[in-house]
Amino acid sequence: LIECSGGKEFPLAxxxxxxxxxxPVEAIWNFVEDMDNWAGYVVGYQSHEKLSSxxxxxxxxxDVGVLQRVVKFNVNVTEWAGPKQVHFExxxxxxxxxxxxxxxMDRYEDGDVGEDPANEDxxxxxxxRIIEGLLRFFQRLLRGRVERGAGADEGPGAxxxxxxxxLRIEPGGPMAPMIDALIRPAMRVAAEDLATRIVARxxxxxxxxxxxxxxxxxxxxxxQK
Amino acid sequence: MYAWGxxxxxxxxxxxxxxxxxxxxxxxxxxxxxxxxVKAAQIDRGIPAHVETPVEQLIVEDGRVVGVRANRxxxxxxxxxxxxxxxxxxxxxxxxxMAAMYENMPEWHSSAQPYxxxxxxxxxxxxxxxxxxxxxxxxxxxxxxxxxxxxxxxxPLYRSSWECGCPHAIWVNRSGERFCDEAFYKDYxxxxxxxxxxxxxxxxxxxxxxxxxxxxxxxxxGTFGPGMEIPSELAVQAESPRALAEKLGIDxxxxxxxxxxxxxxxxxxxxxxxxxxxxxWTRRLAGDxxxxxxxxxxxxxxxxxxxxxxxxxxxxxxxxxxTNARAQVVHVRGHAIPGFYAVGNSxxxxxxGAGYQSxxxxxxxxxxxxxxxxxxxx
Numbered sequence: 001l002i003e004c005s006g007g008k009e010f011p012l013a014x015x016x017x018x019x020x021x022x023x024p025v026e027a028i029w030n031f032v033e034d035m036d037n038w039a040g041y042v043v044g045y046q047s048h049e050k051l052s053s054x055x056x057x058x059x060x061x062x063d064v065g066v067l068q069r070v071v072k073f074n075v076n077v078t079e080w081a082g083p084k085q086v087h088f089e090x091x092x093x094x095x096x097x098x099x100x101x102x103x104x105m106d107r108y109e110d111g112d113v114g115e116d117p118a119n120e121d122x123x124x125x126x127x128x129r130i131i132e133g134l135l136r137f138f139q140r141l142l143r144g145r146v147e148r149g150a151g152a153d154e155g156p157g158a159x160x161x162x163x164x165x166x167l168r169i170e171p172g173g174p175m176a177p178m179i180d181a182l183i184r185p186a187m188r189v190a191a192e193d194l195a196t197r198i199v200a201r202x203x204x205x206x207x208x209x210x211x212x213x214x215x216x217x218x219x220x221x222x223x224q225k
Numbered sequence: 226m227y228a229w230g231x232x233x234x235x236x237x238x239x240x241x242x243x244x245x246x247x248x249x250x251x252x253x254x255x256x257x258x259x260x261x262x263v264k265a266a267q268i269d270r271g272i273p274a275h276v277e278t279p280v281e282q283l284i285v286e287d288g289r290v291v292g293v294r295a296n297r298x299x300x301x302x303x304x305x306x307x308x309x310x311x312x313x314x315x316x317x318x319x320x321x322x323m324a325a326m327y328e329n330m331p332e333w334h335s336s337a338q339p340y341x342x343x344x345x346x347x348x349x350x351x352x353x354x355x356x357x358x359x360x361x362x363x364x365x366x367x368x369x370x371x372x373x374x375x376x377x378x379x380x381p382l383y384r385s386s387w388e389c390g391c392p393h394a395i396w397v398n399r400s401g402e403r404f405c406d407e408a409f410y411k412d413y414x415x416x417x418x419x420x421x422x423x424x425x426x427x428x429x430x431x432x433x434x435x436x437x438x439x440x441x442x443x444x445x446x447g448t449f450g451p452g453m454e455i456p457s458e459l460a461v462q463a464e465s466p467r468a469l470a471e472k473l474g475i476d477x478x479x480x481x482x483x484x485x486x487x488x489x490x491x492x493x494x495x496x497x498x499x500x501x502x503x504x505x506w507t508r509r510l511a512g513d514x515x516x517x518x519x520x521x522x523x524x525x526x527x528x529x530x531x532x533x534x535x536x537x538x539x540x541x542x543x544x545x546x547x548t549n550a551r552a553q554v555v556h557v558r559g560h561a562i563p564g565f566y567a568v569g570n571s572x573x574x575x576x577x578g579a580g581y582q583s584x585x586x587x588x589x590x591x592x593x594x595x596x597x598x599x600x601x602x603x
Contacts, residue, residue, distance in 0.1 A: 061374070065247075067382060070374025096453065173450055174236045177244035 013171075013184045017191040018164040021199040023206055025105045025161040029083030031202050032103050032163075041197040043190040046070065053077075057093070065182040071095050096172030097179070104164040165195040232511040233391045233443075233519070236450050255587055278302055283310060283348050283565065290352070290564035308601040309564035312554070312571045313590065316542035317343030319380070327544040328363060329418070330536040331430065334383040336369070337540035345546055345571035352565070355547040355557045357573035363543035364414050364581040365574075368432055368534040372447050373458045383537045384447055386434055390511025392522025393440035395487060396432040396534075401470055401480030403487065404429045406499040408507035408520040411581075433473055434532040435484075437524040443513070446532070461531045469529040488525055494518035541586055545573035552597035566601070568593035 021028055031037050035056065039048050046059040054077045061070050072093035079087035086103045167187060171179035229238045246253070252260055266272045275295065284292040284303070292305040317323035320343040324333035335341075346356060367385035375382045388394050389407035396407045405413040413432075421428045442451055449455050455462075463469035470480035490497055494517030502508055502520035512519025546554050546567040553561035554572075569590035576593075577585060 061376075066377065068376040068379075069372075094454070094456065173453070174238075175240050175448075175450075177240045178247065181244040181247040 013180050013187055014166070014168045015187045015191045016164060016166045017188070017195050018162055019192075019195050019199050020108055021161045021163060021203060023161055023199075023202055025107050026083050027206065028105050028161045028163055028198070028202055031198065032086060032105070033080070033082055038194070038198050038201075041194050041201070043186070043193055044068075054080075058090075062183070063186045064179065069095070071097075092172075096176075097169060098172065099167065099169040101165070101167040104166070106162045106164070108160045108162045163195050163199055165191050167191050227509050230514070231509055232387050233513040235445055258587060275302070275304075280314070280344070280348070283352055285352055288563060290562060306564065309566060311552075311566040311568060311594070311597045311601075312345055312348070312546070313567070313569045313594065314344050315341035315540055315570045316545055317341060317346060318538040318540050318542065324538065324542075327358075327542065328366070328536070328538075330366075332535040333538060334369075334371070334381070334535055335538040335540070336367075336383050336385055337538060339378055339380040341540060341570075345567060346544070349546045349554060349565075349567070352562065353556045353558070354554045354562060354565070354567075356544055357547035357575055359543045359574045359577075359579055362415050362418055362579055363541070364411055364579060365541035365586070366414070366539060367410060367537045368413075368417070369537035370434075370447070370459060370532055370534060372449075373456050383535065385537050385539065386532070386534055387511050388434055388436065388440070388444065388446060390507055390520055391436075391440060391444045392491075392513050392516050392518075392520065393444075393524055394434065394436040395483075395524065397435055397475065397480060397483060398429045398432060399475050400428065401476040401478070401483055403483055403499060404432075406496075406501045406503070406507075408501050408511060409504060412499070430536075432534050433475060434534055435469070435524065435529065437529050438526040439522060439524070441530070442526075446530075455530070459532060462528050463531075464527045464529070466524070466529055469531050473531045473533065484524055488523040491518075491521045491523040494521055496521050541570055541574070541581070543574075546571055547575070548572045548593070550596075551600045552593045553600070566597040568597055 035048065035050070039045055039058075042058075042060065044060040044062045046061055048056055048058045050056045056075045058073045058075055059070060060073065061068055072095075073090045074093060075088050075090045077086060077088045079085065081087075083105055085105070087100070088102075089098070089100045091098045167190070169180075169183060169187060170176075171183070173179075226232075226238075245251075251257075267274055275297070278295045278297045280293045280295045282294040283290050284294060284305075290306070290310045292303060293310055295302040295304065315337070317327070318335035318337045318341040319339050320341075321333060323343040323346060324330065350356070369384045369386040371381045371383050375384075389396050394407070395403055396405065396413070398404055404419075405416040407413060417429045417432065418427060419429060420426075436446075445451070446455055446460065449459075461469065461472045463472055466481050466484045467477045470477035486498075487496075494502070496502060496518070502512065502518040508514070508519040513522075516522055548567050549555055549561055551561070552566045552568055552572070554565045554567045556562050570586060572589075572593065574581075574589075576589065
């Protein structure tokens with residue numbers, strides 16, 4: 001919960017999305033542990049700069065209601081627990097907001113087929129559904145549809161992986177409640193898109209060449225100091 | 226908005242209530258009103274709306290407008306009109322060539338949705354419609370800035386600047402001089418457009434918004450509230466008025482004199498030169514009621530800030546299709562074009578002339594839409 005200027009508490013904007021992969025946990029981890037591999041899959045990605053193995057600066061173009069703003073974040077990885085989990089914290093450079101996120105890779109147990117109950121429907125309300133629908137449309141339009149290989153919906157089978165992405169954003173300043181209400185629908189789409197793209201990419205690469213290492217695919221620019 | 230203290234008190238508005246309304250899909254102001262019309266047409270009466278199907282040409286048979294050709298996903302889409310065509314597609318805010326030609330404003334930008342490309346002028350012109358203008362100036366536009374990186378559907382969004390209605394903020398021209406009541410757009414619009422025959426230029430364009438740390442301690446610049454860093458691409462900053470003037474490229478000596486004179490009277494809540502704060506409307510909209518003059522306060526605390534402003538349209542233009550008392554579009558030869566009507570901002574503001582007040586755009590659309598519909602059904 002975040003406390004607003006009037007003393008009233010608002011729930012923190014938080015989203016969690018899980019998807020399964022026809023790959024072992026280690027294959028997903030090998031891809032996720034290097035942010036260059038998946039940076040271009042982040043919704044609104046413009047660029048990122050790696051300052052060290054833990055610290056990086058990201059520039060995203062995000063939706064705030066009907067407007068788009070360029071937001072710069074400092075990201076600090078606080079936990080590398082491969083092949084199980086990556087946890088990071090983020091703080092806005094040009095906008096008063098902070099947050100955190102987690103990539104979790106779990107071994108999939110046979111019989112857990114279907115939509116993960118943890119997937120939250122953050123796009124509540126008519127406006128939320130409209131915005132979410134538009135975001136999905138433009139994402140597909142601008143970046144190409146995410147296609148997973150044949151058999152992806154049948155469940156991965158025992159010993160394969162489940163990827164969960166969690167993201168929490170806490171806007172700051174006096175307008176925090178309004179910003180929170182505006183970005184909440186987009187967060188759900190962003191989490192789903194990132195997790196789905198990572199899995200789709202890993203599966204596609206593995207299907208093409210089971211023995212080849214996974215290669216990065218950036219849509220923006222990456223720099224390393 | 227007024228009950229929450231107006232624009233000067235924007236950091237203390239009730240954002241919990243705003244968030245609650247966003248979450249509950251509650252609308253207010255113009256969108257709230259439009260909701261009733263959308264419901265009446267599409268839900269109550271089942272009238273279809275063809276979205277993403279821009280109309281590109283009027284269809285004329287024997288001198289009468291009988292339909293339109295639209296573009297649906299790259300293919301022609303024709304609609305025949307049994308009674309006539311009512312054009313309500315706005316003006317030319319996002320057609321820079323038309324804006325330069327009709328508004329005489331360099332560097333024209335817009336805060337309106339990026340859909341207004343002057344199609345009213347183009348389609349009307351193709352069948353001989355007359356163009357009319359608002360005398361003597363367009364009051365329904367403002368000056369403002371773009372927050373770096375802020376866009377509206379892929380087009381840079383320009384915000385109207387209301388900062389100059391708060392204390393500790395003024396406008397100056399390139400000579401470093403004030404030239405208007407900055408809090409009252411009906412005063413600054415004609416003075417911005419003033420043509421100087423001696424210099425052969427519009428001396429007051431561009432205006433520069435000037436404020437100091439007193440302002441930053443209390444009021445926002447756009448979305449940058451007190452305590453937040455303002456991007457250097459947006460505002461120039463300096464430790465003295467003279468240094469600020471040099472950075473902005475305006476006359477430093479006259480600018481320093483302007484600040485000294487303004488401060489001398491502002492300390493007493495007075496503005497004998499331009500009368501800022503004389504109207505209740507400016508005091509309530511952007512003024513700070515804790516000041517003797519809610520629109521006036523001295524600029525005497527470093528650092529000082531300057532923003533070069535550009536013209537910002539709000540979807541209302543000085544030129545549009547000429548219409549008559551039945552909302553019919555008038556031909557350049559003086560007769561009404563059968564079956565062709567224009568309403569809202571597609572029609573010239575001949576009803577209002579140079580006058581403008583917030584809400585009149587909605588009022589005109591409703592009124593003339595009603596007039597056109599009655600005439601079509603008569």
